[in-house]
Amino acid sequence: MHDFPLMPQETLLFTSESVGPGHPDKLCDQVSDAVLDACLAIDPDSRVAVECFATTNLFIVGGEVSTKAKLDYEAIVRRTLREIGYTNPAYGIDADHCHVMNVIKQQSPDIAQGVDHSSDLGELGAGDQGIMFGYACDETETLMPLAIFLAHRLLERADNLRKSGVFRWARPDMKSQVTIDYSNPKHPRVHTVLLSVQHDEDAIDEEFRSYIQTEIIAKVMQQYGFNLDYRVFINPTGRFVIGGPEGDTGLTGRKIIVDTYGGAACHGGGAFSGKDPTKVDRSAAYAARYIAKNIVAAGLAHKVQIQLSYAIGRSEPISIAIDTYGTSHVDETLLLQAIRFLFPLTPKSIIEMLHLRQPIYQSTAVFGHFGREELNLPWEKLDQVERLQAFFSRLKKSV
Numbered sequence: 345m346h347d348f349p350l351m352p353q354e355t356l357l358f359t360s361e362s363v364g365p366g367h368p369d370k371l372c373d374q375v376s377d378a379v380l381d382a383c384l385a386i387d388p389d390s391r392v393a394v395e396c397f398a399t400t401n402l403f404i405v406g407g408e409v410s411t412k413a414k415l416d417y418e419a420i421v422r423r424t425l426r427e428i429g430y431t432n433p434a435y436g437i438d439a440d441h442c443h444v445m446n447v448i449k450q451q452s453p454d455i456a457q458g459v460d461h462s463s464d465l466g467e468l469g470a471g472d473q474g475i476m477f478g479y480a481c482d483e484t485e486t487l488m489p490l491a492i493f494l495a496h497r498l499l500e501r502a503d504n505l506r507k508s509g510v511f512r513w514a515r516p517d518m519k520s521q522v523t524i525d526y527s528n529p530k531h532p533r534v535h536t537v538l539l540s541v542q543h544d545e546d547a548i549d550e551e552f553r554s555y556i557q558t559e560i561i562a563k564v565m566q567q568y569g570f571n572l573d574y575r576v577f578i579n580p581t582g583r584f585v586i587g588g589p590e591g592d593t594g595l596t597g598r599k600i601i602v603d604t605y606g607g608a609a610c611h612g613g614g615a616f617s618g619k620d621p622t623k624v625d626r627s628a629a630y631a632a633r634y635i636a637k638n639i640v641a642a643g644l645a646h647k648v649q650i651q652l653s654y655a656i657g658r659s660e661p662i663s664i665a666i667d668t669y670g671t672s673h674v675d676e677t678l679l680l681q682a683i684r685f686l687f688p689l690t691p692k693s694i695i696e697m698l699h700l701r702q703p704i705y706q707s708t709a710v711f712g713h714f715g716r717e718e719l720n721l722p723w724e725k726l727d728q729v730e731r732l733q734a735f736f737s738r739l740k741k742s743v
Contacts, residue, residue: 357535359523360491360606364499365428365710366516366542366587368594372396373603373709375405375424376596376618381703382420384620386413388701394448394618396421398594400436406447407618418444424706429507429516434545436590468692470624470654472614478632479609480640481647483532486724487637488715490532492606494522494564496711498539502560511555513547517587534570537561538577542587553578603713604629609649617709621700622691624654628661630723631694633714635687638728644679644736646671652689659690674736682735686728698722 363370376394383390390411397404403421425431425439432438480487498520505511521538539556556578565572588594597615604611614625621627632650639648651665664683666676688697695701699722707719716724 355535356526356529357523358491358526358608359521359536360489360495360601360608361519361521362492362495362499362602362606362711363520363599364503364516364518366430366503366518367599368398368517368589368592369596369598370594370602370710371425371428371430371589372398372594372596373599373615373617374428374706375403375421376407377705377709378420378424379405379409379415379417380618380620381706382415383409383411383413384701384705385703387411390620391622392618392620393623395596396594396618397596398437398589400590401442402445403437403442403589404445404447406449408450409448410450417446417448430588435515436586436588468622468690468695469657469659470622470628470691472623472625473654473656474613474625474628475651475653476612476614476624476628476632477604477610478629478634478636478650478652479605479648480633480636481608482640483647484715486715486717487640488712489605489608491522491524492602492608492712493715494524494534494568494570495520495606496715497564497568498522498537498560500711501564502539502541502556505560511559513544513552515542515544515587517542517584517591534565534574536575536577537565538580540579540584542584542591543579545585549582603708605714610651612651616713617705621695624652624691624694627691627694627698627700628652628654628689630698630700630713631687631689634698634723634725634728635683637724638726638732639679641726642729642732644672644674644732648672648679650683654691659692661689664689678736678739682732686731686735 375396379394380392383392392409394407405417405421421444422439430438433441481489483490484493499518502518506514518541523536525533525535543552557576596618600611600615601607603616616626619626632652636648636650639645645668647669649667653662655662664680666679668676
């Protein structure tokens with residue numbers, strides 16, 4: 345027998361990150377969704393699959409688009425760069441002087457055939473195979489995990505202050521990271537906050553860091569009633585002048601965990617931005633979140649993850665799975681029955697149920713696709729709570 349020394353009790357920590365609108369990958373996501381919105385605003389039946397690449401003074405927009413809209417793709421790129429704040433040549437890319445390359449082409453007829461002519465008559469087929477996840481928990485009022493919720497809020501405040509001109513020396517690129525201590529799961533605490541903000545060459549380091557700590561980090565934590573004895577890291581390398589596409593190339597779809605649940609739940613095989621709602625990578629992930637959120641709001645579980653899977657050209661999901669992590673107040677098999685009964689999950693039904701042919705997507709491409717109460721997104725609505733509760737009420741009466 346071996347005697348092992350007793351170790352001090354481990355602190356139970358979980359961390360999520362977010363990135364701001366000026367991050368090179370998020371810049372590409374926003375342009376991809378700006379193209380999608382422009383198409384849908386004119387032709388709601390547009391088929392769009394657009395990806396972007398950004399580096400120093402070069403922006404490439406490509407992919408497949410089938411639409412009746414006549415668009416100036418270069419103008420969309422430059423407008424988005426300008427909205428984000430890339431208006432200075434010193435930033436490495438700017439709206440007025442960078443080179444924009446357009447390599448968009450028509451959608452593959454093989455893919456279009458699978459979508460338009462599903463084996464289920466009268467239905468749209470899924471635009472691709474894949475697995476999608478949706479998640480909700482009661483840690484926050486938005487039913488999002490706490491770490492990613494706070495990581496987004498930090499950058500929202502920082503970016504708003506930057507755009508207003510109050511946040512001196514700040515440039516568009518920024519990242520956050522929040523670590524939560526779950527040692528007492530009923531009373532989680534903020535353990536560590538990390539904020540990296542790109543800044544001008546002449547920034548006074550002490551003033552810049554002090555502003556971030558007192559006017560951004562502390563204000564967000566106070567707003568949501570959290571402890572203030574957390575560790576803080578601000579620009580840990582000591583300097584962050586070169587950023588954005590000059591500091592690192594950007595690509596659409598490379599920040600998928602930022603887009604969803606910060607790693608607290610699974611993510612499927614695909615990204616969201618630049619894809620029209622016939623692509624189940626996007627629409628089914630929204631539907632899964634919609635289901636999960638209404639289940640938690642109905643008081644049927646404290647947290648829940650929904651998985652959906654599809655085959656290209658088929659309309660009905662191949663599978664539906666549910667995991668309540670042992671927090672359900674009802675049998676999970678009955679929850680599955682409720683999902684099948686109350687939520688139609690063919691691509692066509694999801695599009696109609698959630699009104700997905702609207703130009704609402706560019707705003708989702710930064711600060712997350714979920715938990716955005718201020719945007720009034722259709723997949724965040726809690727309009728199925730009473731129907732879920734009534735379903736289980738009827739079950740109880742019939743037993």
